[in-house]
Amino acid sequence: MYLRYFGFDSYPFAVTPDPAFLYLSESHREALAHLLYGAGEHGGFVALTGEVGTGKTTLIRAVVDNDTSDLDIALCWNPHLGTTEFLGTICDELGVDYDPERDTTLKALVDRLNAHLLQAHAANRRTVLIIDEAQNLSRDVLEQLRLLTNLETHKEKLLRVILVGQPELGDLLMRHDLRQLAQRITARFTLRPLGLAETRAYVQHRLERANGPQHLFSRPAMFMLRALTRGVPRLINMVCERALMGAYAHGRSHIGPWTVARAAAETLPARPRMGRPGRRWRLLVPTGAVAASVLGAGLIWLPEIPPTNAAEDTSDRGTETAPTGHSASEQNQSPTTSADAQTARDAEDAAAPQSAAGKASDKASDEADAENTAKDAGKDAGQPDSPKGQQTRTQAAQPDKAKPESEASNKTQAKASRDRSSAPKPQRSPQDLPVGDADINQLLRLWGVFGAQVRAGCGELHVGDLRCLADHGDLKVLERYNRPALLMLDRDGQSQTVLLSAVNDKTVTLVGSQGTRDVARSRLLKSWTGRFEVVWRSDSGVRLIQPGSVGNAVVWLRKRLLQIDGQNPHSQLGKLSPVYDNALGERLRAFQKSHGLEADGLAGPRTQMMLNGAVLSPGSPSLRSDAQTSEK
Incomplete structure (x- = not known):
């Protein structure tokens, strides 16, 4: 049912004891x-x-x-x-x-x-x-x-x-x-049953043995799977089989924790209960188990995701706006006791949680109120009985000779408030390049790799079936690779690195220490040295496929070329030949020539990467959306 959808040659999670799928923990x-x-x-x-x-x-x-x-x-x-x-x-x-x-x-x-x-x-x-x-x-x-x-x-x-x-x-x-x-x-x-890491390796092993993609299940899904099955391989097979059917039925290319939880609820046997609990407890117990598993998955995943610059900007704006709102409220208050002031602050704190849209819409009105209040304070500074005056309890206790200083201070504060409200807000130009400090770990996160920091260089990177290629070229080369990349920039003699996450006809999306920005292609070309590093998945399992090669790597190459030609590899009569023959070499050289590669008939890292980029695979990030890729 789902074999062709995910590209499997056989069912990866059959419950029969097949030694071919034996995983040795x-x-x-x-x-x-x-x-x-x-x-x-x-x-x-x-x-x-x-x-x-x-x-x-x-x-x-x-x-x-x-x-x-x-x-x-x-x-x-x-x-x-x-x-x-x-x-x-x-x-x-x-x-x-x-x-x-x-x-x-x-x-x-x-x-x-x-x-x-x-x-x-x-x-x-x-x-x-x-x-x-x-x-x-x-x-x-x-x-x-x-x-x-x-x-x-x-x-x-x-x-x-x-x-x-x-x-x-x-x-x-x-x-x-x-x-x-x-x-x-x-x-x-x-x-013994399997642990969390062994469960992840077990699932990927069986997916690989079925000649399918090995990263269908997300990290939280693996955590959920281990929690619900307790690492028992037979139960893992049952849940994964049902999860694959659910993903196929809903047209999904990845399997998350909720799909696993639903698959477990539909397949795993009910655990024995003591007595005859009510319907309420029968619902609360599994719900609580699922919630605890999701919370644990979140605790594992969230610390590895750095806060975005957008969140930092929001928090900074909140810090700058708060004093203005407080000064306005304090200027409008008449002298009260300390208990009243504390009560007012408690009420103000209780009303503080608002939606982001409400905060944004109220910002301008808060600044206008602050400006009008400051003006009223300037006019009424000399009227001690005015409820809008700037007198406080401390000022009321001071001698009359201190009032001129207070009035001058109030006028200065009002002028500063008017200057802040009338001054134009600094706008960040969309053409500015972000400050670059990206590294290989940010690139790996796009591939779903979280955890320990990878310190290996690009040439030594081996994370599962992921590899890294250091190359040079222009944006057209990167678009043909169709994979996110680290770009090396030269800005005023300083070398910087930014992450290229998306490309369209006019702009590119770059990620740096200041967050994500859309930058014009022409602006990027002024600072980009042409060097880049790109992570790719070695689906073939080998670094080079050449004339005379025999095995699954050649079968993979045939399937990929058929998919690029718009044909279904599974509709071919008979099994695909595992031998690299002359006809396959001619077809590969034609592909290389059409993609600006040297037409040598050797499927190395660059050729394999472009083969992968030409037909998007589930679980692989891309620079262009599916619609943009099909248009190209």
Whole structure:
């Protein structure tokens, strides 16, 4: 359903235990090592436990699919068997020659099995018995399993046993009547769920294995996914599968936390409840969990986003306006007691929260009120009984000889207020370049990379599949790349760096220490040295695709060229060839020539970047909108 929409070759989050999609976290890698140890030359009895859905069966299949020529494996998937049926299952799995009609006793089956194991040992072959869902084995079967471990030579065990099950298996082996079996277990390991970083790597690994974009899920979405699934891979697959379907149904190219939360509500099983809570609590509990997860995601994300210059300007204007408003209110007040003044200030503070639009519209009226009040104060300075006078309680207590100084001060303040209100406000010209202090981390944020500061240079940048290219050229080259870039400027002999985030026909959008500005293209060209650094995604996985190359990178190149030609790669008959042939070389050289590149047929970083820029990919920032790109 959504395969073509996102460009997948297969379903990335199928719940079947496919070893091709196995992601080895630290815990899974250690669990696999225990399984391989149990199947090795010195293996004996190994127990692997883990919660439901943590990937135990997938690890078993990975061991089975391991191409080991001298290993015979017997798998028991159904432990709900009697002792005789259990032995018969082992014989069937190993291909033991026995008669099901005559060999119906335990002794007959054990003798047949022992003979087969001796023959395998003589042929230098190892035999391993793997039992899944072992927590469901009965006591009699476990005791018979212990007796089977007695089949041995003087130096080696003839049968190696691996028990795999849920945590209840550990409780079962701790029973007093099974202590003989527990003592024979030489290695134990408990498989743990995935952490937050491992959940992110797990999702990206499965997206990559399906040949799709690896950054469909945002960082807050990953946090939400880990919180709701608790890092259990099976639950992660269920939620991600549903989230992809939801994103496809709503035409979205990215998956955010709310999509994950809704997918979890539609797929995850309800957690057990104590008693019979009311409908209100059934709604409040999941809502509170989702709110807590979103708050945590915000706390992780927000500290990494620096405040914009617009916010700083707003706060500065508020600081400058506040004294004017207070002086006007104080000038209009008659002498009051200190308690009245405090009450007035409390009321004024209570009424302070307003909308941004209200503050902007009231600014001019506040300044006009301040000017009129100052004028009235100048006229009424000599009238001690006037309610509009500038007399305060301190001035009333002073001798009459201090009044001239007060009047002169009031006139000076009124004149300064009139000068401030009548003076033209400084307007920042849209043609001015912002002061440049941008770095590679601001560029990476546009790609959804947040966290630790990256200190590597452009040539050494390796963040996932992101790479950096230092190049030179003009705006036309950048428009063909269609990716944000860091521009190196020369302003009065000083080198500065600004971030180019958008381009249109007349202006460009630059980001510097003074915020974001739209600057005329001609103004930028006066200070730009032509050098720039641009981050790009290596979707092909290799740095160079050339004649003679074979593999997925060539298939990617064919798909991209078909998309540029307006064709659907999935509608082609048969699979695309993974071999770089002459026809592909001619098509690539034609693309390079049309985009001002050297037509050498080599798909290096510049060619791959322009291939990516020609067809926008989900999760990749661009200089032009989709509509502008299609017009070009």
